[in-house]
Amino acid sequence: MKLVLLSGGSGKRLWPLSNDSRSKQFLKVLEDKESNLQSMVQRVWNQISNVGLAESTVIATGKSQEDMIKSQLDNQAGLIIEPCRRDTFPAIALAASYVYSVKESDLDEVVAILPVDPYVDDAFFSRVKDLETAVQDSGADLALIGVTPTYPSSKYGYIVPTVSQSETDYLPVQRFTEKPSEAAASALIQDGALWNCGVFAFKLGYVISILEEKGLPTQYEELLKQYATLPKISFDYEVVEKTQNIVVLPYNGYWKDLGTWNTLTEEMATKQIGKGVISEDSENVHLINELDIPVTVLGGSNLVVAASPDGILVSDKEASPRIKELVGAFDNRPMYEERRWGWYKVLDYTKLEEDKEVLTKRIGVAAGKNLSYQLHDYRDEVWTIIKGEGEFILNDEIRTVKPGDVLQVQAGEKHAIRATTDLEIIEVQTGTQLIEEDIVRLYMTWEEIEENVLGVKRA
Structure with missing residues (x-):
């Protein structure tokens, strides 16, 4: 079967x-x-x-x-x-x-x-x-x-x-x-x-x-x-x-069917995930916080409190199935995603004059994983390494990177990075179309990059 x-x-x-x-x-x-x-x-x-x-x-x-x-x-x-x-x-x-x-x-x-x-x-x-x-x-x-x-x-x-x-x-x-x-x-x-x-x-x-x-x-x-x-x-x-x-x-x-917050929280083994405090006089409260700031629930009852880069929900548990009706009109891009190489969170997004946009991400790349060898048509990027070490390729030239390094990638430039240890990057994108679809992937795996990117020089 x-x-x-x-x-x-x-x-x-x-x-x-x-x-x-x-x-x-x-x-x-x-x-x-x-x-x-x-x-x-x-x-x-x-x-x-x-x-x-x-x-x-x-x-x-x-x-x-x-x-x-x-x-x-x-x-x-x-x-x-x-x-x-x-x-x-x-x-x-x-x-x-x-x-x-x-x-x-x-x-x-x-x-x-x-x-x-x-x-x-x-x-x-x-x-x-x-x-x-x-x-x-x-x-x-x-x-x-x-x-x-x-x-x-x-x-x-x-x-x-x-x-x-x-x-x-x-x-x-x-x-x-x-x-x-x-x-x-x-x-x-x-x-x-x-x-x-x-x-x-x-x-x-x-x-x-x-x-x-x-x-x-x-x-x-x-x-x-x-x-x-x-x-x-x-x-x-x-x-x-x-x-x-x-x-x-x-x-x-x-x-x-764990399809709503009230049914899902019934099966959670803990009442709290992430930073925060639930006061002792709060009854039947679940707190799920993916943000780096604490969330406090004081004297509340029968609540689900959920916070992520996409938004914050405070809801009576019985009313929580109605959330789909309220957020159905939201058309925001996902602010948090898991990928085959790790994850990213959108920290800030701003529209400027003359169709210019600025997007700031925090990116985590797991040890041994890599971003594809790629280029973008509509955006420039500045990467600041804040944690871990890795190897970075820009236009067929390779170098090692460590915390404090700042890497600049212009539109049209080929680039990739591989994490030697768990790696975190602050990425600032500037351009006219800051969308995930603005990616031309040349090679997906690091083995393909090593095999096909000729003339690699270590800086």
């Missing part, structure tokens, strides 16, 4: 820690068994590894999340990179074409799809493995996992089986009900309905046949070229609702 994890999200529901580049699955606010902070994607990957599924798993994601996944999973996961953001049907179609034409899997191969961020026990992934048998034995086009509800919730969709018990491990599905009222949810639970957790499986040939019916390529490279023209539609609407023969495997274990 092949497993495809879907990693997307716009990063609004857990603002200000999440943004368009760092969605909720990448926030390091959970703890592992050694009490180290970990993200949802790191937690899920460890669980998948524990049940022996890691080698057959790929992650489907967008370009903006590629570096962060590589960094957090230490390049262990295979990736399918969507060239632009569409929806779950295009994403799953692309994944199916990849498994079919790149991995050359048989059409009878079972493919399981699940979100990259469920909060579950390890037993859940053992249940995921049961999907393969369910698809093969039932002859169904789709097999789903349904979670036994613990309370009537209006936040989740429900899977309604035709019967509540069966001699087999799976139940035929009668219909779906999307986010009913709590009263309706209670009636559904009485009838044996299950929470829809977004996990399902199919034989590869089923989705490949759908692509053929729609006149879409089944070859990965060809579908990739047409990806931007695919409709923005969910797999539920495009496929699940039109499929008649569906079965569901009940899962009677722990499952939770």
Whole structure:
């Protein structure tokens, strides 16, 4: 069985820690068994590894999340990179074409799809493995996992089986009900309905046949070229609702969607991350602070306080799901990002006269990692090394750098840096288009730079 994890999200529901580049699955606010902070994607990957599924798993994601996944999973996961953001049907179609034409899997191969961020026990992934048998034995086009509800919730969709018990491990599905009222949810639970957790499986040939019916390529490279023209539609609407023969495997274990601040803080092992103080008379308060200045909560109750370079949130926990409505109109660039080589924070951004802009960043490059050999068309840069040592290349000439060194890079000049030890840089950009897209990457790895940059001279 092949497993495809879907990693997307716009990063609004857990603002200000999440943004368009760092969605909720990448926030390091959970703890592992050694009490180290970990993200949802790191937690899920460890669980998948524990049940022996890691080698057959790929992650489907967008370009903006590629570096962060590589960094957090230490390049262990295979990736399918969507060239632009569409929806779950295009994403799953692309994944199916990849498994079919790149991995050359048989059409009878079972493919399981699940979100990259469920909060579950390890037993859940053992249940995921049961999907393969369910698809093969039932002859169904789709097999789903349904979670036994613990309370009537209006936040989740429900899977309604035709019967509540069966001699087999799976139940035929009668219909779906999307986010009913709590009263309706209670009636559904009485009838044996299950929470829809977004996990399902199919034989590869089923989705490949759908692509053929729609006149879409089944070859990965060809579908990739047409990806931007695919409709923005969910797999539920495009496929699940039109499929008649569906079965569901009940899962009677722990499952939770940590999609809002109030649900996420319920699973955090500590009430405070980062600088600050929560007074003793403050009850049920969580403080998550990514800034270098302290945040104090005095005499407050039932609050989540979150601070990052993207903004500051002070919210009643029950009201926190409404944050997406309020910040949906924000169109600011992400002020913090994790990359394959480390991280950066935007410290200041100013627009001057005559379309001139100034952007100041603090950049961290992990020991042994490097920024690509690159150039910019619209900006000049001044780098000040504030921590660590490394090697810096400018226009094919290499030199060592240390704290206090100031490096100037003009628009059009080729440059790269590699950290010998953990390296931190204050970067000041000036120009007319200070955007991440103003990068022409010549070589990505340091090995490529050493091999292809000829005439290297050490200053």
